[in-house]
Amino acid sequence: MTRFFGQLLLLLFAISIVIPFAWVLMSSLKTSHEITGTPWALPAVPHFSNFSQAWFDGEIGATFTNSLLVTIGTLLILIPVGSMAGYVLVKYPFKGSRLILNSFMGGLMFPNFLVIIPLYLLVSKLGMLDSKMGLILVYVAYSLAFTVFVLSGFFEQLPNELIEASFLDGCSHSGCFWKVMFPLARPGVLVVAIFNAIGLWNEYPLALVLAQSKNVRTLPIGIANLTQTQQYAGNWGALFAGIVIVMLPVMIVYLIFKDQIQKTMLAGALKG
Template identity: 35%
Template sequence: MKRSVGQILGRGGIRIPLILWTIAVLYPIFWMFLGSFKSNAEIYRNPWGFPETINWQNYIDAWTNFNIGSSVFNSFIVTIVGAVLTLVLAIPTAYAIERINFRGSKYLFTLYVSAMMIPMVLGWIPLFFLLSDLHLLDNIYGLAIVYAVSQLPFTIFVLTSFMSTIPKSLEEAAAIDGLSPYGVLWKVITPLSMSGIITVTIMNAIQFWNEYFMALIFLQSSENYTLALAIDFISSEAQYTNAWGTLFASLVIAIVPVIILYAIFQKRIAEGMTEGAIKG
């Protein structure tokens, strides 16, 4: 009986804080979702209650008056280009560091790992002038390149841990069958590292989608704004125009793709991070 009571208390001591934390995290999102369907008058009159009627006008205003549609498109472009470019650069680099024995390979890996410790803010000013010289300032593709480079150390670090456990005998067998080193990389190593690749790609995509400060620095024209900048602009306007419902609708538009992406790949992300931790 004592053991049963102790187990109940032990489980309650773990679960109750988790439940409270879940409520604290989900309730503001739920409140924001309800607010996106309210008029401004209803938000002031009944901020914590359910909407009296489902009002889609806030979403229409966000999409048309504040040009959220263009910002969503820009964020999709930046996220996709940045995530793909990160993989194109990171996969061969991780393979070379892990599989090809050359002088300085360990020091190169240490350099990439050390780069993870350097705050990105230290490079913002040099990057601003570099993008300006390359005529990539105020360009969403230039921003995508910056995003890709910023996530290279983390991506390489994760992928090398996955590639280190792949038996070299598979590469030798593929080479005997006539595959070139590039063929071995893309047809053998890459498919076997797919769990790690999917994990880092999703994490990078979420990072790129939500990023604000570099977009604020490197983008200047409103037509090139990403979703984070557009929401910041709407937030500033809401203080003077009372467009709080439009702001809530814009926030819902921003978080729904992330929630859907994470919900679809949640199991794969958890497996990839666990597997990567064990392999690392």
């Protein structure tokens, strides 16, 4: 009996997740008329033109490229900087290293939008408002907490003997890191990079305040703007297509790496 109710609950849970996404997917292939007229029906003929409209007429195409550049740019700085710090903090303990690690951990706990006012002022004083580089640096800083924290866990598990052996082979401190330790931690680093990429791809509040102008806007800003313009234009199909363009890449990446991502999320949460 309990078993039956358990399975029923799972079924309802699964349906509640699938239906909204399926509805969005379905609507992205319908005409505006079909969307408002027969919301539950399948499209008579799939309208792939919605996608080209969203991509070219809306700003989805341009913001997609911006998001890609910002995400990749952030990862290119974040991963080396974060793994170097995580490595040193666990393998070269010194007075205060624990404190530094803990203050990175503390950053995991508060919603970063709370500090947006001083951050906005700081970025504008640096002359980096509305610039991709400004956004990238802010993203790196705000992703460091999670990255350093999780990567330090990976490095901690690698045996110290490896470091000593590489010294005997004539490696310097940094040589040992880049030639021995970093490659060994690569599976973990990859998951952390993917996890961060998803978060960066989705990020909205910081981008809203720090990168408003047309040539730096990221995809979430683009889709939010598209929502407003389509509300007047009434082109719902293109809007749903835009939503699909934002969410589909993330869903695919997540499905490929879901086991590792879940493990990393749990490691980050439960060690804290």
